[in-house]
Amino acid sequence: MEIFYSDQVNEGFLRLPAEETAHCMRVLRHRPGDEIDVIDGRGTLYHCVLQEEAPAGGTQKRGKGEEQTALARIVSSEASWGSHPYRLTLAVCPTKNPDRYEWMAEKVTEVGVDTLAPVIGERSERRVLKTDRLHRILLSATKQSLKGAIPELLEPQTVMDFIAGMGEAREAAAGELRLIAYCSDEVKPRAFIMDLLREVAETPVSALTGIPHVTVLIGPEGDFSPAEVQAAMAAGFVPVSLGSSRLRTETAAITAAEAVYLSIYE
């Protein structure tokens, strides 16, 4: 099943961006009249029929030198296509090797994540992360794994800013879980992530204010600083263990995503 992406959907039609148009028309050799499936990146799948180019003088008229974009008529749609019954935010420090971060981004997208927040820890060796390639990887993995919603990619920020942005500590809303995966033995005891997730999974739907919302903070190779852990705990983050194996940063992120995926399902 080949999936395309469009960020221009309205009034029964959608337009593929130039890159998607090239893939659709030139590589896969689709022609007007062909049926195609298109996601809007916000959760909906559209079954469409490729159109002849819009009539001259129409709103879709293109100026000289503009790239070709394909127009398609929407026949039907499916909301929440390939969605999962939780909201997961992964805040993950950059890995020394950017390939490892990109691989992680692909895998957690396949498994199911809503927001990926690159965060820079006080002990992070790598303090810069290019997001261009990550955007492309998230789109590609979303299409490949048959999901309608592309994970949101936040701009890189410090761990402290990310925590501050979460707001004050508050009564833990039923079904909201803030977790910090912390390796050092300085904070004890840590809960095993599966035990906390099982509690959420077993909470009756009627007691929830919505689907469970889980946020997991994953530190750099050198772990979080004690100040970061303290700030996180003050903001309601619970220190958790991801089990007894020593995991690389990107493997820890994948493990956290898998724990949520394997615990909270329909």
Place this chain on the structure above:
Amino acid sequence: MEIFYSDQVNEGFLRLPAEETAHCMRVLRHRPGDEIDVIDGRGTLYHCVLQEEAPAGGTQKRGKGEEQTALARIVSSEASWGSHPYRLTLAVCPTKNPDRYEWMAEKVTEVGVDTLAPVIGERSERRVLKTDRLHRILLSATKQSLKGAIPELLEPQTVMDFIAGMGEAREAAAGELRLIAYCSDEVKPRAFIMDLLREVAETPVSALTGIPHVTVLIGPEGDFSPAEVQAAMAAGFVPVSLGSSRLRTETAAITAAEAVYLSIYE
């Protein structure tokens, strides 16, 4: 913590292979008298002290042109170092892109796997897999994740041969689980992998004949053939689902390893 590997351990001494010696002595500039940590790849960690070269005429004498290998005296040892409380065999069809298989091998090693069996399905596009690089990746991931046992890497074989090698269907031994992750809707119902693992995890240790032994078969991009699924089921494999996301082959393998790791722990 820097870990070295030796396949020559006996009578209170061990010898590092040439490549490990070069890394230890030339790259990290260790000297006789330094303490080093060495795994034997079969589960044991040895705390050692690097020795001056063996006296001339000793059993360790090397001929001309042989590569240098370092000798270390064993001070103490830890059995089952970094071990996990299950035995996991992953039989995984090659991915079209070998990089994806290698990444998977690294990740499942970090998480915890005992045997990796490359298997060729009837619908596999890639029918050849080089194991040299995989051996190196398994060793490196074992050391990096602080484990004493290197996962066993089987020679590539067909799915049918792998299943035949598992022996006849038999009364399911308590704590043994044979699972085949099958995507198609042809076989229904499939159990969710976590439900089966939870049963095993909750079986009292006294009812087990040993630690739980889980085998998971993961098919190629085109899925297993119906004949392969039938053969697997005749050998006691239970069709399972890895959840609602459509996962690539390598992601399915990682998900299966994570499911076992997150379900069966001490």
